Amino acid sequence: MARNRPRPRPRGNGPQGLPGISVTGRRAGTFCLLLIAALCVQATRVQVFQSDDLDHNAANQRLTIERYSQPRGNILVGADTVTGSEPTGGRYDYKRTYTDGPMYAAATGFASQAYGNTQLEGVEDDLLSGTDSRLSGWAVWDAVARRQNPGGDVYTTLNRAAQEAAVRGLGSQKGAVAAIEPATGRILALASTPSYDPGSFAGSSSADQAAWNRLQADTDQPMLNRALRQTYPPGSTFKVVTAAAALADGVVTDIDAPTSAPYPYVLPGTTTPLVNDSSACDEPELSLDTAMVYSCNSVLGYLGVQTGLDRMVAMAENFGFNDARLDMPVRPARSNFDTKMNQSQVALSSIGQFDTAATPLVMAMVAAGVANNGTVMRPQLVDKLTRSDGTTVQLTKPAVYRQAMTPAVAGQIQQLMTDVVENGTGGNARIGGAVVGGKTGTAQHGVGNSGTPYAWFISWAGPAGSDAVPPVAVAVVIADSDATDVTGGGLAAPIARSVMRAVLGR
Amino acid sequence: MATPPAVTRAAARPSRPVPTRRGTELALVLAAVLTAVFGYVEVGVNLDGKVPADAAQYGAALGVLALLAHAVVRWRARYADPLLLPIAVLLNGIGLVVIYRLDRASSGAGAASTQLLWSSLGVALFILVVLLVRDHRRLQRYAYLGALVALVLLVLPIFFPPVYGSRIWIVIGPLSFQPGEFAKVLLAVFFAAYLAVHRDALALTGRRVWRWQLPRGRVLGPVLLIWAAFVGVLVLETDLGTSLLFFGLFVVMLYVATARTGWIAIGLVLAAVGAVTVGWLSPHVHSRVTDWLDPLGSIAAGKGANQIAQSLFAFAWGGELGTGLGNGHSVLIGFAAKSDFILATIGEELGLTGLIAVFLLYALLVSRGFRTGIALRDPFGRLLAIGLAAIVGLQVFVVAGGVLGLIPLTGMTLPFVAQGGSSVVTNWIIVALLVRMSDIARRPAPLASEES
Numbered sequence: 001m002a003r004n005r006p007r008p009r010p011r012g013n014g015p016q017g018l019p020g021i022s023v024t025g026r027r028a029g030t031f032c033l034l035l036i037a038a039l040c041v042q043a044t045r046v047q048v049f050q051s052d053d054l055d056h057n058a059a060n061q062r063l064t065i066e067r068y069s070q071p072r073g074n075i076l077v078g079a080d081t082v083t084g085s086e087p088t089g090g091r092y093d094y095k096r097t098y099t100d101g102p103m104y105a106a107a108t109g110f111a112s113q114a115y116g117n118t119q120l121e122g123v124e125d126d127l128l129s130g131t132d133s134r135l136s137g138w139a140v141w142d143a144v145a146r147r148q149n150p151g152g153d154v155y156t157t158l159n160r161a162a163q164e165a166a167v168r169g170l171g172s173q174k175g176a177v178a179a180i181e182p183a184t185g186r187i188l189a190l191a192s193t194p195s196y197d198p199g200s201f202a203g204s205s206s207a208d209q210a211a212w213n214r215l216q217a218d219t220d221q222p223m224l225n226r227a228l229r230q231t232y233p234p235g236s237t238f239k240v241v242t243a244a245a246a247l248a249d250g251v252v253t254d255i256d257a258p259t260s261a262p263y264p265y266v267l268p269g270t271t272t273p274l275v276n277d278s279s280a281c282d283e284p285e286l287s288l289d290t291a292m293v294y295s296c297n298s299v300l301g302y303l304g305v306q307t308g309l310d311r312m313v314a315m316a317e318n319f320g321f322n323d324a325r326l327d328m329p330v331r332p333a334r335s336n337f338d339t340k341m342n343q344s345q346v347a348l349s350s351i352g353q354f355d356t357a358a359t360p361l362v363m364a365m366v367a368a369g370v371a372n373n374g375t376v377m378r379p380q381l382v383d384k385l386t387r388s389d390g391t392t393v394q395l396t397k398p399a400v401y402r403q404a405m406t407p408a409v410a411g412q413i414q415q416l417m418t419d420v421v422e423n424g425t426g427g428n429a430r431i432g433g434a435v436v437g438g439k440t441g442t443a444q445h446g447v448g449n450s451g452t453p454y455a456w457f458i459s460w461a462g463p464a465g466s467d468a469v470p471p472v473a474v475a476v477v478i479a480d481s482d483a484t485d486v487t488g489g490g491l492a493a494p495i496a497r498s499v500m501r502a503v504l505g506r
Numbered sequence: 507m508a509t510p511p512a513v514t515r516a517a518a519r520p521s522r523p524v525p526t527r528r529g530t531e532l533a534l535v536l537a538a539v540l541t542a543v544f545g546y547v548e549v550g551v552n553l554d555g556k557v558p559a560d561a562a563q564y565g566a567a568l569g570v571l572a573l574l575a576h577a578v579v580r581w582r583a584r585y586a587d588p589l590l591l592p593i594a595v596l597l598n599g600i601g602l603v604v605i606y607r608l609d610r611a612s613s614g615a616g617a618a619s620t621q622l623l624w625s626s627l628g629v630a631l632f633i634l635v636v637l638l639v640r641d642h643r644r645l646q647r648y649a650y651l652g653a654l655v656a657l658v659l660l661v662l663p664i665f666f667p668p669v670y671g672s673r674i675w676i677v678i679g680p681l682s683f684q685p686g687e688f689a690k691v692l693l694a695v696f697f698a699a700y701l702a703v704h705r706d707a708l709a710l711t712g713r714r715v716w717r718w719q720l721p722r723g724r725v726l727g728p729v730l731l732i733w734a735a736f737v738g739v740l741v742l743e744t745d746l747g748t749s750l751l752f753f754g755l756f757v758v759m760l761y762v763a764t765a766r767t768g769w770i771a772i773g774l775v776l777a778a779v780g781a782v783t784v785g786w787l788s789p790h791v792h793s794r795v796t797d798w799l800d801p802l803g804s805i806a807a808g809k810g811a812n813q814i815a816q817s818l819f820a821f822a823w824g825g826e827l828g829t830g831l832g833n834g835h836s837v838l839i840g841f842a843a844k845s846d847f848i849l850a851t852i853g854e855e856l857g858l859t860g861l862i863a864v865f866l867l868y869a870l871l872v873s874r875g876f877r878t879g880i881a882l883r884d885p886f887g888r889l890l891a892i893g894l895a896a897i898v899g900l901q902v903f904v905v906a907g908g909v910l911g912l913i914p915l916t917g918m919t920l921p922f923v924a925q926g927g928s929s930v931v932t933n934w935i936i937v938a939l940l941v942r943m944s945d946i947a948r949r950p951a952p953l954a955s956e957e958s
Binding site: 018019020021022023024025026027028029031032033035036037038039040042043044046047048050051052053054055057058059060061062065144145146 | 824825
């Protein structure tokens with residue numbers, strides 16, 4: 001109707017020639033509509049531009065509600081689930097349960113309503129909680145309709161027998177075990193002790209909170225994943241890497257021939273000689289084999305320097321050192337081998353001291369790379385991801401991480417490691433009917449080496465008389481042991497032996 | 507007094523009949539009822555996986571109410587604006603659905619059926635107003651009486667216990683209502699009547715201060731006095747939303763009547779002074795301002811999310827398309843989720859799309875009210891229609907701006923949608939008056955002369 005009338009003139013029919021109600025009313029109407037337009041703008045700001053921040057605000061319970069609105073997918077070891085979900089009757093419909101929480105905590109991590117998710121529970125959270133777009137055939141439509149798929153399942157590569165042997169072997173000691181299938185990189189065991197029960201704080205009640213606080217306050221750090229998230233100086237176990245570098249570089253060609261290593265070996269640029277633990281090492285020109293069997297610091301330190309910093313760094317990196325993204329798919333801590341050092345530091349680093357530090361996982365990769373004829377496989381903890389109906393979402397295929405050395409060099413190192421077990425410090429790892437190669441390590445640490453040494457053992461084992469790649473490689477570290485005589489051969493080798501026996505079925 | 511121009515207008519185009527548009531209205535009303543029923547079914551499907559058993563009865567109840575209202579409009583106001591009634595039905599229907607949905611998520615169930623009862627009463631009053639108020643100009647006679655009644659209504663709640671920090675409720679046994687809601691209609695009538703008579707004097711006389719023409723106290727006095735009484739009472743009751751609404755209404759109507767921009771300036775200055783003073787003196791208001799300036803501040807302070815933060819979380823979770831009715835978590839907002847914060851549920855479950863659709867409905871309703879006012883010929887009717895439309899527009903802004911974090915939160919109800927009997931009933935009365943006035947505005951001249 002307004003359209004039928006002529007447009008109002010600037011001088012209106014209101015009082016004193018002021019605009020009349022037709023004009024002022026229209027202006028007031030425009031004002032009211034502008035207010036509503038402002039509301040639309042603000043709504044767009046909140047619902048589109050700020051929505052992501054607000055959704056992820058720590059005080060916003062919606063993401064957690066959504067995550068626990070249905071049973072969570074499961075994590076499996078072999079064909080058995082090691083997790084579950086139970087209805088709570090509270091605001092969060094379901095909560096996570098664990099069939100044997102402490103046993104698998106280093107691999108599963110935890111899924112807690114109050115404290116978030118870690119390890120596999122964290123990395124595969126989208127799949128387990130059902131939000132992963134790969135779970136649905138109609139991803140775009142599901143996103144529009146906000147349809148939630150049932151959570152998928154995560155099949156791990158863990159070997160139940162190996163895992164149980166590792167946890168039982170560690171017992172009440174503080175330490176960790178990582179075991180790998182050398183030919184594929186599949187992780188067979190991943191243990192860290194003391195462990196914790198991730199189910200004890202899976203909910204959001206005050207009991208869950210108390211359990212969490214207790215674990216956080218525990219000075220033994222049960223929630224520290226020593227197999228993945230903690231690095232230790234590898235000590236003499238690192239000599240395997242040094243030997244590999246020296247052989248690959250041609251510094252040594254025959255493991256039984258005398259080397260040019262002097263005794264005593266004075267660290268270059270200093271007056272400090274590199275001391276040995278065994279008197280059998282205290283003579284010049286020992287062969288590499290003898291040096292490995294008796295774990296001679298002076299020989300391997302010398303060979304490290306002869307090989308040179310660059311070659312040492314390259315060989316260490318072949319096994320996963322200095323890789324901050326060694327995702328399997330959980331991300332381990334970065335193992336370190338310094339890239340800028342003087343010669344005396346290279347000598348110390350070559351025997352696993354100075355700044356050299358490794359996770360048990362990376363040391364297991366060292367043993368596995370040797371066992372797999374020089375090919376280091378990328379470590380994998382996940383075998384496959386499936387939908388709730390069992391169909392496969394993703395299958396993990398073995399992948400080469402690095403070709404660390406030629407099969408010939410690898411064969412030489414296999415010989416060295418076998419000799420360590422047969423004739424040297426690794427005698428505790430011997431298994432009847434099997435070929436076992438290993439290397440012990442006893443790493444000093446602390447100010448003036450005052451701390452209890454870390455006892456290491458890395459090894460691999462295969463059935464005797466078989467040409468196949470040994471089915472298991474393992475790294476064991478015992479930290480802060482109460483034992484009076486802390487050595488890798490004494491404390492760690494028996495644990496490695498039981499894990500290898502579990503895999504070999506002997 | 508308004509007939510001569512209308513006659514001229516009709517005479518200019520004698521041959522062209524004015525369409526009544528009642529068929530359009532019927533179709534839109536049916537669409538509105540169907541939309542609401544669809545929403546009700548969606549809640550049932552999303553929460554229980556099946557169509558609610560009483561969906562048909564619910565649809566029938568809403569349909570009967572809407573068709574009754576339509577029949578009365580067709581019978582007694584056949585030239586009325588065809589959009590007003592369908593918008594009211596749709597908003598009321600959406601409100602019922604969302605309240606039902608929130609009932610299902612909270613302990614205080616049964617709010618939806620109570621709201622349906624109040625809606626029925628609202629429609630009954632709508633019918634009564636359309637039938638009884640044959641000519642809105644008669645309301646002019648009761649302007650002062652109305653203002654007095656409104657003042658009494660506003661003073662009464664002071665003698666009742668406060669609810670959530672505000673003394674705006676009258677509680678008698680199980681019944682409770684907010685008299686401030688009714689008072690706003692009476693106040694709009696009073697302002698319209700007073701300004702219609704005195705607008706020339708207000709605009710022309712008085713002293714000139716710099717560029718602004720100030721009216722004489724004798725003319726402005728009464729209206730300022732009444733307004734001050736209202737706002738004073740409301741501040742005593744700490745009902746800031748309503749006082750803000752009354753203040754805005756007063757300024758808008760004064761401007762529309764006199765075209766003096768000076769009023770807007772004075773109004774804004776007065777509002778600023780008032781706001782700062784109240785914000786300073788009242789801890790209740792002070793905390794609201796603090797929450798507005800930093801909605802997430804209480805989280806950083808370790809005290810958890812306050813209601814504004816929870817409201818923003820709800821809107822954000824809705825995103826562009828919403829979770830679907832029944833799938834959101836707006837119960838986390840806590841108390842007043844069905845009343846002051848009901849918009850957050852709409853934002854979360856219907857998304858930005860649904861929210862803007864609701865805003866557009868209000869925008870349409872408001873603009874139809876303003877159009878009615880502009881099309882009318884008598885100053886009282888024009889001011890009243892504009893005032894009533896402004897009430898709706900301002901109220902939507904105050905409440906929606908509050909829950910969206912655009913302005914400080916003041917407890918107010920979203921017209922037609924929020925839980926609250928007094929609010930629903932009042933809004934039906936407002937729409938009834940607009941329907942009545944739009945009928946007169948659009949009615950061809952011969953009928954208009956028969957009428958008077």
